[in-house]
Every structure is written in structure tokens, then in C-alpha cells.
Amino acid sequence: MEITFELGYALDTFYFLICGALVMWMAAGFTMLEAGLVRAKNTTEILTKNVALYSISCIMYMVCGYSIMYGGGEFTMFLSGITADGATGAAEPATYAPAADFFFQVVFVATAMSIVSGAVAERMKLWAFLAFAVVLTGFIYPMEGAWTWGGESVFGMYTLGDNGFSDFAGSGIVHMAGAAAALAGVLLLGARKGKYSADGRANAIPGANLPLATLGMFILWMGWFGFNGGSVLATATVESANAVAVVFMNTNAAAAGGLVAALLFAQILFKKADLTMALNGALAGLVAITAEPSTPSPLQATLFGAIGGIVVVLSIIGLDKLKIDDPVGAISVHGVVGLLGLLLVPITNDGSTFSGQLLGAVTIFVWVFATSFIAWSIIKAVIGIRVSEEEEYEGVDISECGLEAYPDFTTKRN
Template structure:
């Protein structure tokens, strides 16, 4: 028993560290997809967001999520008031306080850290969608509230023994708990914040704003790919050879199909294979398989990845046509495919395929029961996160403000927010920026009036 606890603890902590390493991946992808003048800002947001998330989850989030209580929220063990027994005995140390996670036979703080890195990932998803125009402090405050209250409450419904768990809702590694929560929160932020200056013209034309460093974005994609091999298999929270092996292959299978299909679809639609869309195809496949990785066969994981590759391409196009400005495609990747992945459990799940008892999905004789529960979860999580996130964004907007000034946005958030530059040696070679007064509304449509614009 002692050797098993040691092995399980090593596995859980190794996977937790891989998930933590995904912060570098997000920072690299987001900064690579953005313009050079906002690089420091994006890197700084991704750097500080894990610190903010760690504090919020420790202060209250853990107790709300895993504390015993009612179907909606944890009410016991808040602020660790019940104390912590760090012994690795299964169940006994936490029964009656954190019983929803008592099944995992590793020490308490191993459980805490593993769940913490998932919480931090949800907050990081928001960063890319609102990039290049949000105030630094406003993003910090929103991230703190998300990880303190919003994420833990939904997490309690699904992973904390709450009402969705009691109905049989399945989300193995966080397709809803992590990706959909981050995606819905990002969607409200994008709507309330508005698009970047010059992204959409008055006549509805979409102006592409390319990223400045695809090499950095590609490095970030590989880091995320590696991190997902901790994200999904680590959710066993035990060194179970059969389950881990299956989940590793199902995760990779969906990811590679996301790349291939997104690349092919983009090539067909635009006439060129786009690297940025290939990267988002990979991430879409990995997101889509996340809730289902332990419940579906390997052939089904290939199919899920292929469908996600189609979804991500047309979701990017649709969000752009709706004037929802998402610089990195986070909505198409995490929201659209988080929802699809959650529903795919209800379609493709096979009872006991990795030794885990579950229900069969629609295509394996289970009828519509599991699919109905998964759909109910999608709708209820969407309603709750949209409402709470919107309230949070609006309160921030009407108090300290949400968006940087027009001048800061045009010159770059690196200078305006941080007084710093990622590439200072390039500045002397760059054309001078157009400096405009704060009241020139025409700039937002790309139509700058020469008489009112001061060229420096």
C-alpha cells in the first residue's frame, strides 16, 4: 500500500507540473498571435495570472469546490477551517469535509496542487480572447473573482459531488469545468470590451491583424501539446497503467486529427495552408477529447478530433463575422470545442473501456439519457458563467474601467501599461505611430480624419 501511494503521488505531482508548464505554452501562443507592441503586456498577464489564481483558489475556491455542502456549493471546510490531515489514507482523512475527492489515495496537498493548476488554466484562457485592449489591473481583478467564486461553484456541480454529478454528468479532465468555463467567461469579456481599434470598418469589412511571431506561437503549441499529456492522463489521480495508456493515445489521436483536418479545411477555404489555423486545430482536438478521453475508444477519439478540426475553422470565421474580436481564437478553440467535447461524451462513451464504470452513449446503445444530461450541463454552465462573468465585467467597467485609452491601444499596451518594450532595439527602425486625440471615434472604424490626426 505504501509503495502504491508513493507511485500515485509521484504520478499526480508530475502531471500537475506538466499542466503548470502549460502556462508557458499559453504565454507563447498568445504573444506570438498578437502584435509586437503588446508582447510585454501579454507575457505579463500570463505570468501573473497563475499567482492570482493560486491565491483565489487557496483563499476560498478549494472549499467552495470540494467542501461538502449542498448540490450547488460547498459549505464545509471553507478557508481550511476543518484543518488538514495530510495522511495518504484513502477516504478516511477527508470523509465528511472533502469527501467528493476522497477517492484519490494521495496526500491532501497533492490533490490541492493538481486541482489548482486546472483552475489556473481556466483563467489563462480568458487572457488571449481579451488581448491588446484590456487594462492590466482589470484583468487581474476578473481573474481573481473567476478563480475565487465562478470556477469553484461550477466545479462543485461536476467534480465536487454537486447536482450535475448526481445526475450522471461526465467530464473526465475538464472539457466543461476548465475549457467551457474559460470560454464562456472570455465570450462575455469580448462582447463587453468590444473589438480592437481598426479590426472592423464601418461598412462591415474585417481587417486581418496578423500575429508578430509565428515561431513563438509554434513553440507554445508544442508546449501545450506536451502539457496535455499531464492534463488528461493525470486526471486518473492514480498510476493506473491501463487507463493512462489509453488516455495518452486517445488524447494524441484527437490532437493530430485536429491538426490535419483544420489544415485541410483552411487550405480548401482560403487556398493556403495556414499555420495559425493548424495550431488552433491541434488545440481544438485536444480540448474536444478532454472530457471524453477516458470514456471513448481510440477510433472514436480520431473521429472527435476530426470533427473538432472542422468546427474550429468555421467557428473562427463565424465569430469574426459576428464582430467578436478574439485575437488568438480562444472562443473557437476552448468554447466551441469544449461544448462539442462535452456532448461527444453523450454520443461516443463506452462503459468500462478503460476500466472506469460509466454509461454508454447514444451510438453504443445508451439512448439519449447520457446525451441529455451532457446537454443539460452545457446549458446550465453557460447560463451561470455568462451571467456571473457579465456582472463582474460590468462592475469593473463602471468602477475602475475595463479598456485602455485609445492612445495607449494605438501605441501599444507595452508602453502605456508597463513602460516597457519586448523589442526595444527595433523601435528606431519603425515608422512613427499616428497619435490621435481621445475623441476621434473614426479611428475605431479605420477611417482617420487627417485634419484631426496629428502625425508625429
């Protein structure tokens, strides 16, 4: 019996760590996607933001975020006596190493912050963005995480799980939360110069490197298997291994459905096979299935992804009409489709309810948007959040980072 437990513990821990590494690799996906969808003169800052936000997320979640999210008034991972053998003094042994749980959770925090990066690209000050990263990863995200995955009541008033709320891997908890923070920043930041004409028409500002953006999408697609698959939390039993396989299958199906639907819908609307819409369609499919990838059939997962692919195209068009400038479509992909993913859960999961999903969605959005708006406003008042018009014209690579990503190809500004 002891040998069986130790083998299961080792397998679950190893699986957890591998899935965490896949989610960590999503940081590269976000980096490449964003670097491909911005103009060449803003590439270096995008790269700097993404490597820095990942590091800040790891530090802040270690210092205080994990404790806020899962309880305890101390540095949970490093002051509670966790040892290399996983011993914690708990009455019931964990099925995987506690340090593995921390690692898996921290890469989710970084994912939420990565969503913000693309939405505020090309006109935000680097250090203003990094200051906000400290607040989001150390406080804002852990608080809403405590009310959802942490199982705590919302300001002592109600518990989301007891009201029929379910979010398997984070359509709302991670993706919609990141989009809410991004929306608050974008509203205070304003649109890029030249994005909207005086008559309200949106002008296309093409990205510099679509092959790089496509690579980023595929990296995210691959990393999502860890994002959703790791959320099964185990693989050492027949039941859990089967669950993992179903989650992988449905995650892949939803991404495929989202890409094809977005590509076809873009062809109908624009008479062109728009690659950027196809890329965002795949990501929308992934976001849509993240709230519940374990209970749909493969056909349902494909249809859910397809709905996400159509919704994201409509959302991107709609936000442009509202003059909400999001260079990479992050608010639409992760916010609007994140909400969609939550609302799709009760169709296949009878343990959730539409009212519970709505309550959870409203709680997450209001908390993250309100606190983010306050944080962005304070940062704006203290150091400012937007570069000057001249710096924006020249490109934030030079003004913020002092070097260009493509020095041989960016002599002409646009």
C-alpha cells in the first residue's frame, strides 16, 4: 500500500510539474504573438514587458499572492516547513508535492498578467506597466482566486462554489480577469495615434511579423494542454488518466473549431481570409473550452470553440466601433470569450447553474476592473502611464528600452 501511494504521489507530482512547464511556455507564446502583432518599432518593449512580467509574477506570488489565495498569514511556501520530501505536517497527505502546486499556480498568475501586455501595447510606459504587474499578481488576482479556487466567501457575503459556480481551468478566473484589468488600463490610456479617424472610422495598423504571431499562437495552443490538462490535478489512476485524455482531446477540438469558424466568418464579412482573425479564433476556442473541458463530447467542444471563434470576430469589430484600441485583440479573446466560456459550462456540467456562473462572472469582473482602474489611476497620477506623442511616433523601443529589435529595418517610421 505504501509503495502504491508513493508511486502515485511521484506520478502526480511529475505530471503536475510537466503541465506547469507547458503553461510557463505559454509566456513565450504570448511574447511571440504580441511581438508579431505590433509594429516593428515597438517590438523590444513588448519583449521586455513579457520577460519582466513573468519574473515579477513569480516573485509577488511567492511573497504574498499564494498566501492570500489559499489562506494563511505567512509566506505559505517558505515559512510553513515544506521540505524536499513534501512533508507539511498536514493530517492528510497530499497526492502531489505542495511545491508542485505552487509552481503550477504561479504560471497561471503570469498568464493573467500576459493578457494585459498586448492590450496596452505601443503607447504605455514600461515602468508604469511593471508597477501594475506588482499589484495585479500580488493582490488583485489572488483575492479573486481566493473566492473561486480558494473556496473563500466574497467579503463574507457568499461563496461562489455554493451558488453553482464552476470554472475548471480559468476562463473567468484567469482569462476574463486579465481582460478586465486590461480594459481598465486601455480606457485610461486611450487609443494609439492614428488608430481612429475624425469620423470614427478605425484604421488598420498591421503587425510587423505575422509568421512570428502565428508561431506564438501555436505555442499557446500547445501550452494550453498543460493549462487545461494540468487542472485535472492527477494522472496516476485509471479514472484520472482517462479524464486527462478527454481534456486534451476537447482542448484541441475547441481550438480547431474556433480557428475554422473565425476564418470562415472573416471571409464572409471581409471577403478575405484574415490571418489575424484566424489566430484569435483559435485562441478564442481555447478560452471558451477552458471553463469546462472535461464534460463536453468532442463535437460539443468543437462547436463551443466555433462559437468562440465567431464571437471574437464580432467583439473585435464592436470594440473598434467603441474606439477601444486593443492592438492584439486580447480583451475580446480573453474577456468576451472568457465570459462565453463560463456561460457554456451548465450545458454539459449539471453541477453548475447559469445564475451561479453569472454571479461568478460579475464578481470577478467588478472586482478586477474596479481595483485595476484604481491602481492604474494612481500610477497615472504619480508617474504617468502614456509616453509622449513624439515617443509614440518614434516607437517606444527607443524611448523606453534604448534599442530596436530590427535596427536594419526600422529607419522609416509609421
